[in-house]
Amino acid sequence: MATILVVDKNPAERRVYTTLLGNYGHRFFEAEDGVQALEVARAELPDLIITDVLMPTMDGFTLARRLRAEPLLMGIPVIFQTANYDETEIHRLARASGVMHILRKPAEPQAILRAVNDTLKNPTIPARLPQTGQLQRDHLQLLADKLYEKVSALEDANERLRNLSLVDGLTGLNNRRGFMILATNLLKFARRAGYSSSLIYIDLDSLKSINDLFGHAGGDAALVNFARILTSTFQESDVTGRLGGDEFVILIVDATQNDLANIQTLLQKNIDEYNRQAEPKRALSFSMGSIRVNADSTISMEEFLTQADEAMYKHKQSRKRARN
DSSP, X not given: OOEEEEEOSOHHHHXXXXXXXXXXXXXXXXXSSHHHHHHHHHHHXXXXXXXXXXXXXXXXXXXXXXXXTSTTTTTOOEEEEETTTTOHHHHHHHHHXXXXXXXXXXXXXXXXXXXXXXXXXXXXXXXXXXXXHHHTXXXXXXXXXXXXXXXXXXXXXXXXXXXXXXXXXXXXSBOHHHHHHHHHHHHHHHHHHXXXXXXXXXXXXXXXXXXXXXXXXXXXXXXXXHHHHHHHHXXXXXXXXXXXXXXXXXXXXXXXXXXXXXXXXXXXXXXXHHHHHSOGGGOOOEEEEEEEEOTTOOOXXXXXXXXXXXXXXXXXXXXXXXXX
């Protein structure tokens, strides 16, 4: 499998690639801009770089040219991704920078897979780009700067709106809408690739008592801490979200029933470690249900959620009976 460097100022955009391609076993590094990407590339020598085009500090065009100027890096293929796919200048500058593949942002999973597979199998990277005079470097940089100025304000506004609409403001996890978008795409990918899919539904049982004892501030702290535990328990390739209140969901690809049992054991272990350090009345507890379907399943995400919710409720009831 390949080592891939994903470059984008928005962590959510980077997560689209690491989530999708992570299911193929690829190893990832991430960077926020071209300057950071160049440092990572020098240290890690990735097999492929997927980068946004218009970024502050150093844009994708400059990054590609800087890579070609260094002997150890000149052979690394680059894929561009951009929300400004229809800009003619983007494609002209990409070709001048030695980049053959450009992905529309947001990209369809199949388009990402095709571009990555083709680039890794057939890296058509020139050994060296034309000299600066032939490239008209100053002119290209001027065009890139104008493009960046033209769209940066709009991209910043879109990013704020996207974060507001897709990310839970308290925990930083995907909110219901963000989860449904990412999980639906991952479910489609799993079916096409022939993988099973598993949906885990979790209820934070202790939230009500913490709210009653410590108020909403205490409850919010419990939710934030539980989200951190979930993030450390599950992998980046899993899609994790907070549906609202005390309900959390995670979609996992290609997990066996034994894997799901091990995940529940690991989550309980991480909760126990947290509780040993927490005040007893702030201790966390959860109920968890999971549903696993094969690649040929036609289940919708809504029905998937319903069935996982029912499985979680059965677990919650069994725990209540065990205490009584």
